Amino acid sequence: MARRVFSRTETSDQPSRRLSKALIPSGMATLLPEAAQRVRLLEQAMFENFIKWGYQEIIPPTFEYFDVLAAGLSSKALETCYKFADWSTGRILVLRPDVTAQIARMVAMGLAGQTLPIRLCYRTTVFRSEPVHAGREREIFQVGAELIGSDTPVMDAEILALLLELLRGLGLEAFKVSLGHVGFYQALLEKSGLSAQGQQQAKMAAAHKDLPKLEAILRAEGIDSKIAHTILETPDRYGREEVLSWGRRVAGNNRALIEPIERLDMVYHLLKQAGFQDHLLIDLGEFRGFEYYDGLVFDVFAEGLGCELGGGGRYNHLIGRFGRDLPSTGFALDVDRLFRARQALVTQEQNDLPPVLVVSSIAQYGVAFKVSQLLRAQGLTVLQEQGATHGAAHRERLRHRARQAGIPAVICLAAKASPQTFVLNATDENSWERSPYLAVHELPSWLHRHVYARS
Template structure:
């Protein structure tokens, strides 16, 4: 037999294997998110892993296009692409396959996407996206619904002290359109503002010879961050109708979020413009303590489905599951999600009782495996410990009478003898606080 340690089997940089314990934690997080999506009336969509590149490119900006994996299709000779984002796929499907159905469409999805990353960045090229798209509504309430759902998911996952940063890209666009600055200068300013580089913003404005009014408006953008008072401060410097309309829209969304009771988690960031090429209104990002990147992001994108021939207003957001995993993988409830309930150790030559007991336990909702390999008790117990199985159930133990079973808590070897009736009693607390005679 080949020794696996002698096989060189590296992975490409930026992707990972997820072993069962980690995969269980990802499933736990995903199930919690999906439950919220379902409760809010969203229906699941499954998108393909491959698209024709020219079709997918219709729904992507330059940044996403530059990160897309492309290759030739041997069957057609056409260029294929692995999607770097699922939202353009949803837009294509809605526009081409669902246009005859009544609006709005409430869709959720989950999947992995691939994005090119610079070799030295250390970033993963594989992203787990779990998100929703609400298509067909041009309403502050629709935007507020996205934020409220994100807050509900984070609360359900046990987070406290998290923040949702709200932005409005139309506010920025209005100021830039009214500034009279060249496209090149606007591009430089966009990069500096996105990085919150106040001194760089001032330097660019000085070099461009911008009027004092424009300097004042643009120089304040990186500082327009905080509570609701930011809206009033922004209104005092905005000298154009487009920006004022954007502030009115943002204020309406905040009012609705007050009704949802999530105001404590909100901050306003009018200098946040990273979604400028993609979004058309409200944007938001979610941050949790101890994680340097956003764990969710989204916003309004009213122009996307039109690129596939079906104009429709839309808003949505997605969670980055691996960022969530990094922030909560050591929490007790997540750790518990990677464990299993029972391993059956059969000391009898006959297997019928072991198989029937296992089947009954599964019917009651417990996870249960049978240790089919012939080995001694200590070896079976050690296996259960390594496999993160909580209870070892021994059938045919020496001290047990007919109809009795020997139950061992793997973590500390505490044990009790139970009857089959007690074992199958749904009210019996088997959740690992075993009491009674200690045989360990």
């Protein structure tokens, strides 16, 4: 099981009075140095791909006016967002609960005049109020992308291909992306004659694959047994081309059912041509948890994780809630879950190598700085400190300092006129050895041969 690098606070129902003031709020993330470094490396890897695909970074504000952003939020987001008063205006503010709604607002109010399509990407956090024991985070680190201003199968395929390429670029292999279309199930429910309330309840039950509840909803409204059977069968219809064939048979001559199947078919085969078929599934019962999705939608699942890595879909009318309609699609990934899903971190990255320590006297600071910069230019992490390096007592102090900090090698400047060094390096947990004198330019290759090759 992959080690979890995010530390999150858990609280009990009745924390002791002595400890309660020391706890940070439940579900909030603390990133210690190792975790913070891995977050930045992961974000850097993904953003290098974003840039190559022509996506530009956008940074949304942490909070907004509630009455403005509410137009783009789902009913669930409205229930779980954090609200507070702006003392200067008296208006209600909301902590960012959903980046897509923010970007829709930003595009409508500031970017709508740009050449279309607009390609945007982001890395940020969202905040959602969840019950303490719901097992959900309240602060969620996300990375995502939005493709705005085009409603074609090619653009659906682009955003999905970008997502798939990001995941493969992170070393993930055992993952699946399930493709669906909200229009197919919506058309089935409308055809059935369910009331508006019944349709909403049925969609929620289908989204959770709760077939007994779905059956009870259909029975309560007296839905015809034949179409009720199809509605119950659809959430279990997932696979590959055979699912599309089944959907065509169900659709018959009904255009409201045919069009979602045709769109899914086109996007699926575009991605198949691009070589992504092993990661794709068709799921006609696929829904997203936000009400603004109105076309092709998708979720990402990793083997053994037990929850989705993220997802996204098409929202052709969300931006119109803030201005003029611009057809759009996008996705968001949960960074915490990405870490847990990765089969292996990229151990070849030199930044994953443990740091070395360069020690010198104050008089030799300039030389020590040049040594440190030389090693940093080689991709190594270097700590620089001042202190005595000669004599058994001083060297034992340095060894103790290195052991405590997990540093495998201490580079000491020799007390000579010419800039020479020697290295104290660990041969195992308890044993250290001293290298011969080394010229500065010899250090990088010596460290790789005698220190890092052993790890």
